[in-house]
Ligand SMILES: NC(=O)C1=CN([C@@H]2O[C@H](COP(=O)(O)OP(=O)(O)OC[C@H]3O[C@@H](n4cnc5c(N)ncnc54)[C@H](O)[C@@H]3O)[C@@H](O)[C@H]2O)[C@@H](O)CC1
């Protein structure tokens with residue numbers, strides 16, 4: 001699903017269900033009188049529809065597994081054959097092993113069936129593979145022969161039913177290995193693994209099919225993972241108000257680095273511009289040596305301790321270009337002790353490598369940490385966070401342990417909150433992978449928090465606005481400075497205007 005980030009995106013289901021939650025929904029649907037045979041019929045029929053929309057008729061090989069995922073495959077094969085496609089059907093198990101709705105749909109298949117043997121079927125003329133082997137709830141690796149067969153067919157496009165078989169739909173991490181799909185068709189609700197790397201990449205294009213399970217059938221436990229969307233935070237964005245003066249719009253303090261301390265001032269300058277563009281009333285760049293920024297930025301060489309003593313400060317950002325050093329760590333702890341909103345990025349995080357517990361104990365107010373994968377690994381090494389887990393689990397554990405919002409950046413940025421909720425932003429232009437882009441993101445989140453917006457709303461809104469600015473800047477030649485320049489236009493699309 002490609003998304004235009006510049007519009008208030010149309011409604012799409014935000015909830016991402018774990019495989020266990022999807023199983024609970026399936027079970028409740030059956031209890032509510034929905035017939036699994038019919039749900040499977042709709043699922044498989046839609047798979048066939050999507051295939052026919054994307055490809056012209058060609059020899060297709062449908063691989064069907066032992067469970068309901070395989071059942072969808074039997075339906076899809078039948079529909080494609082009815083539409084005149086040359087279809088071969090390969091069942092992973094003997095037909096006598098099938099049960100329930102899958103067995104019932106298998107009984108409706110009137111053409112020859114090949115049952116998997118040894119190294120697997122010959123490819124022959126096959127030009128397209130439908131993978132209906134296993135769904136999102138698989139808990140162990142693919143059988144080795146299946147894995148080897150799929151690995152040999154990578155030149156052919158593969159359509160995955162629910163997930164590419166072998167991918168854990170709950171985490172986005174393959175159970176050892178999963179094939180690369182050209183497209184993935186899933187049902188009722190997306191699962192986290194569709195959007196979190198490497199699953200996001202393995203799924204190819206995504207299609208969500210409504211198989212008519214009513215929306216009031218929900219899992220019994222809390223849905224903890226959601227897609228990002230303006231409706232989560234749009235009302236929290238704060239337009240300028242008639243009675244405002246600059247101090248009511250917040251004063252953000254940014255610590256700038258200095259070459260002599262291993263720092264670079266440019267990063268903090270990008271952050272300061274972004275914080276100002278999203279509406280912070282005043283932004284100070286606190287720097288050990290004179291530097292120049294836009295004239296409206298208050299550049300000051302006063303000590304960082306003075307900035308921390310400023311009672312009117314409503315937000316602090318440390319890290320961009322600060323240099324990794326005990327001095328940076330001390331400056332972080334000084335700002336944290338004020339209890340004012342805090343954003344920590346880059347060197348502010350790495351300065352606590354091996355000592356994350358000291359940072360954790362020092363946090364006294366709302367805090368957003370914005371690590372990329374490298375910074376995350378350095379900061380959380382040696383903590384209770386299990387670094388062998390996938391991104392979703394790691395981000396969630398880290399936020400819980402740190403008691404702060406963690407923005408784990410990447411093509412699938414995760415915004416994890418201490419209460420266990422995680423917001424996923426899977427849409428962001430890869431052109432954002434350019435130096436300084438993260439500094440702009442940190443400045444956006446700082447500016448929003450300095451305006452009084454909560455850490456969770458500022459992080460989710462900030463990640464969206466940053467990605468939207470990236471989209472607006474275009475696929476080629478974008479530099480971090482451009483992101484700052486597009487922020488007013490982006491904000492204008494999302495901010496509520498009725499309060500003027
Ligand atoms: N129940 C429903 O309401 C619907 C379910 N649908 C399909 O049903 C699929 C889920 O069906 P199933 O729950 O049967 O799951 P799967 O189709 O993934 O198959 C699980 C089967 O594989 C076997 N198996 C072997 N090793 C396993 C392992 N390590 N972990 C899990 N299973 C293992 C199990 O014994 C079981 O027979 C979804 O992916 C979706 O394609 C669709 O038909 C739409 C409607």
Ligand SMILES: Nc1ncnc2c1ncn2[C@@H]1O[C@H](COP(=O)(O)OP(=O)(O)O)[C@@H](O)[C@H]1O
Pocket residue numbers: 346372409410411412413428429430431432433434435436437438439440441466
């Ligand atoms: N392939 C990608 N697709 C989309 N967004 C990306 C990609 N790579 C990086 N980004 C985004 O770009 C920003 C880069 O930040 P960061 O790594 O901190 O860079 P820097 O420190 O140089 O500013 C993050 O917001 C990240 O989510």
Ligand SMILES: [K+]
Pocket residue numbers: 069131132133134135160161162163164165
């Ligand atoms: K599958």
